[in-house]
Amino acid sequence: MSEDVPDEKKLIRAPGNLVSKLSEAANRQGKTFYSYVSEILEQAVRAYEMNHGLKEIIDAYEILEVYKEAGTVFAPRDFVEYLIGKAYGEDKETLQKLWHQAGKWCGVYLKEKSNDAIDAFVRLLEEGRWDMSEVTMKRNQEALEFKCVSTLVSQERTELMRRFIEGAMHSLGYESKEHECFRGIIRLRFLPLVVP
Amino acid sequence: MAARVDLADRISEIASRRGTLYDYVNSILEQAVRAESMGLTLEEVLDDRWVIKDARDAGFAVVPEKVFYELTEDAYEKLGKRKMTSLWYEAGQWYGRYYEDLGRFEGAVRRYFWDLSELKISKGDKHLALTCLSSKFSEAYTELFSKFLEGSLNALGYNLDQGEVSKGIISLRFVKSKGV
Numbered sequence: 001m002s003e004d005v006p007d008e009k010k011l012i013r014a015p016g017n018l019v020s021k022l023s024e025a026a027n028r029q030g031k032t033f034y035s036y037v038s039e040i041l042e043q044a045v046r047a048y049e050m051n052h053g054l055k056e057i058i059d060a061y062e063i064l065e066v067y068k069e070a071g072t073v074f075a076p077r078d079f080v081e082y083l084i085g086k087a088y089g090e091d092k093e094t095l096q097k098l099w100h101q102a103g104k105w106c107g108v109y110l111k112e113k114s115n116d117a118i119d120a121f122v123r124l125l126e127e128g129r130w131d132m133s134e135v136t137m138k139r140n141q142e143a144l145e146f147k148c149v150s151t152l153v154s155q156e157r158t159e160l161m162r163r164f165i166e167g168a169m170h171s172l173g174y175e176s177k178e179h180e181c182f183r184g185i186i187r188l189r190f191l192p193l194v195v196p
Numbered sequence: 197m198a199a200r201v202d203l204a205d206r207i208s209e210i211a212s213r214r215g216t217l218y219d220y221v222n223s224i225l226e227q228a229v230r231a232e233s234m235g236l237t238l239e240e241v242l243d244d245r246w247v248i249k250d251a252r253d254a255g256f257a258v259v260p261e262k263v264f265y266e267l268t269e270d271a272y273e274k275l276g277k278r279k280m281t282s283l284w285y286e287a288g289q290w291y292g293r294y295y296e297d298l299g300r301f302e303g304a305v306r307r308y309f310w311d312l313s314e315l316k317i318s319k320g321d322k323h324l325a326l327t328c329l330s331s332k333f334s335e336a337y338t339e340l341f342s343k344f345l346e347g348s349l350n351a352l353g354y355n356l357d358q359g360e361v362s363k364g365i366i367s368l369r370f371v372k373s374k375g376v
Contacts, residue, residue: 010204018225041203043238054227074256102260
């Protein structure tokens with residue numbers, strides 16, 4: 001913050017258990033509790049000024065970590081489209097299989113890391129969007145219905161996204177029941193897999 | 197707990213629009229503990245919050261790593277080295293022009309290319325040295341990525357002077373273009 005920080009202090013009432021935890025954290029970082037609390041409050045004000053809550057910001061950050069951990073990368077979009085366009089015409093099946101496998105891996109990862117893997121997967125799609133402008137998931141009794149919309153992606157990438165979502169949902173214990181895939185629009189319906 | 201008076205006043209003012217001060221402070225501290233348990237400070241979390249959005253705005257797409265590497269390898273084989281290196285060089289030029297500034301470009305590479313284990317750029321008066329390491333890159337991919345960097349730096353006013361590229365290791369030296 002500014003270099004002219006006031007020396008005056010004010011007491012704020014706060015839950016004792018949290019104060020203890022943060023006091024330990026301040027010690028670990030070699031900071032005084034006072035300066036550590038100042039840093040926290042500065043960031044809370046910063047988040048407020050960004051029109052976001054701290055919880056929402058940390059939720060989003062966690063998604064970024066999932067992206068890193070679950071084996072995704074950023075690549076120039078035109079390049080991705082170009083490569084997909086080239087490869088899709090030659091060997092569509094292999095490419096679809098690769099995206100399905102990538103989705104499966106993502107689902108397995110989320111199952112291990114998250115208490116509610118379905119919710120985490122939807123957040124992953126919403127936050128990263130994969131160039132989707134709209135991602136919704138509705139629960140209809142036991143069924144899960146996905147709708148993803150994009151004005152940016154090609155027919156090929158729409159198909160591959162579908163395979164990715166299917167791969168993730170299959171590893172999360174659901175089976176595909178219906179799908180509709182038109183350039184930039186994906187509708188999917190899943191039901192829990194019944195094990196005989 | 198004691199807090200700086202300006203911050204305490206500001207927090208109190210924000211809290212008055214949301215509920216009680218106690219509840220608001222409670223929620224702030226809870227999130228600070230949560231960030232700490234992730235090994236991060238709130239500042240770091242806030243700084244990186246916009247990575248995905250910024251990357252999208254800059255024309256990057258999220259893609260499964262394995263798929264992207266395989267597609268690239270496959271295209272390298274089928275389309276040939278010349279075509280692929282030229283595509284990556286052009287992409288790099290676009291990003292160099294997009295970021296306009298070496299610091300911003302370096303920041304973007306660090307934030308978006310998390311498959312890099314190291315990126316070091318040292319800038320002298322007339323020279324610039326770049327080292328980039330990744331254990332994940334194949335030989336072909338390393339070469340393509342080096343072309344991407346070369347294209348970007350070229351657009352930022354640096355010409356390649358000498359370079360060494362081998363699987364997972366890129367070491368390039370540039371000279372400042374005249375008139376920049």
